[in-house]
Amino acid sequence: MLTNKVAVVTGGSRGIGAAICKKYAEHGADIAFLYAGNTAKAEETVAVLENIGVKAKAYQCDVANADQVKEVVKQIVTDFGQIDILVNNAGITKDKLVPMMKETDFDAVVDTNLKGTFYMTKQVYSLFMKQKSGKIINITSVSGLNGNAGQANYSASKAGVVGLTKSVAKELASRGVCCNAIAPGFIETDMTEKFTSNEAIKDSIPMKRFGQGEDVANVALFLASFMSDYITGEVIRVDGGMAM
């Protein structure tokens, strides 16, 4: 479904990002993914993708750093020749109740989750515009839709991603570029470890189970493929009914 496409995935070495990379690779896309710091894990993911039979390369980049993002996107275009799909997945949490939340905790989360998404989008914008096609998929969260105690910074950043998604969708709709978001609920990854051992949380999910990276990757595949060509500015929840 994605043969001859090049996908860029931020936060691609593990968790939801790695699941998306794998899914895209299984459908024929070459993969350039960004990772923050865990080189060993990134190399592992590259090996998995290469085993599937596609070209794959990992780039260390802090998406909260506009200069680094500019350089890395340039490098990817040099290495791969084109970009067709951008998945803004890189995200961090620094959960605390508001009185305990330092300004630096707030800024760090907004910088990576929201500004990182903006910086990446900015760098592919003219590229997609020029080729009159492209898919931007932003990973937000049900926390950004409904709010979540202890996640003022995270949910604010993710709600921001929803607004960003819709604005970019409107700006680029006439150029054949789609921009959509996926709002995962509780997905079993390293980032949600502390939640996924909690039975009370599991019980609060209508489907009574946590999601898997692949549940999100399946929707990311749909949004990256021609099957969603008439969908833009949409937010699709992948949450077992949680934010219904």
Added chain:
Amino acid sequence: MVFEKIAEMLAEKLECEASTIKMETKFDELGIDSLDVMELLMNVEEEFGTEVELGEGKVESVGDLVKTIESKM
């Protein structure tokens, strides 16, 4: 030189005579939106090998665009 190139590009896009495009022609009047202006700018960048960051100041007329590009050359 920049003006002539832009007039030529606009004429091609709008399928009109380049001579009908003046420095004071507003993009609005031509039915050109801000994305079209950006696209035009990208093509000009390619043509002249310069990098122009849009952002400061309004680009409403052909003359505005010419000045923006010339200031970066």
